[in-house]
Amino acid sequence: MKHFFKLGIAALSIASSAQAHVVFNETEAAAGAFHTAQLRVMHGCDGEPTNRVTVIIPEGVTRVTPRAISGWTVEVSMVTLDKPILLHGFEVTDVVGSVTWSGGTFPDYAYEQFEIRMMLPDTPGERLDFPVHQGCETGELNWDDIAGHDEDPWALKEPAPFIFLEPN
Numbered sequence: 001m002k003h004f005f006k007l008g009i010a011a012l013s014i015a016s017s018a019q020a021h022v023v024f025n026e027t028e029a030a031a032g033a034f035h036t037a038q039l040r041v042m043h044g045c046d047g048e049p050t051n052r053v054t055v056i057i058p059e060g061v062t063r064v065t066p067r068a069i070s071g072w073t074v075e076v077s078m079v080t081l082d083k084p085i086l087l088h089g090f091e092v093t094d095v096v097g098s099v100t101w102s103g104g105t106f107p108d109y110a111y112e113q114f115e116i117r118m119m120l121p122d123t124p125g126e127r128l129d130f131p132v133h134q135g136c137e138t139g140e141l142n143w144d145d146i147a148g149h150d151e152d153p154w155a156l157k158e159p160a161p162f163i164f165l166e167p168n
């Protein structure tokens with residue numbers, strides 16, 4: 001009986017290491033459309049509670065609006081584009097380059113969900129990678145491994161969360 005129990009735990013931990021990490025609820029979304037990306041942070045840093053999450057916005061994503069979460073401060077930092085883009089009839093040179101939630105906390109055994117509404121670029125077939133820096137009370141995890149074009153991002157050790165763009 002005891003032996004069975006141990007086997008069960010081992011199988012469970014293998015399954016959860018593939019499922020865990022920092023991932024979007026939806027890894028596919030329509031190109032050229034608004035999308036609310038929901039990022040799940042599934043655990044802390046080696047058992048430590050998480051108290052900071054930074055999401056790097058890839059090039060081509062515009063009109064970024066993060067969701068405010070009770071108990072957290074949310075900040076955006078802007079980047080200046082080389083060439084202005086036309087958004088809603090206006091020329092824009094500064095776009096959101098990253099979003100950071102800080103000041104809150106959640107334990108290793110819980111998950112938290114961070115949302116960003118955004119306009120996706122109209123480039124079906126492309127994979128957008130969103131590197132994430134997860135800060136904890138001590139230590140940090142950097143979810144910034146980027147898969148090559150024909151590589152499986154799930155196979156990476158600390159993959160950046162990604163969204164595949166589908167035809168609209």
Ligand SMILES: [Cu+2]
Pocket residue numbers: 017019020021022042043
């Ligand atoms: Cu994980």
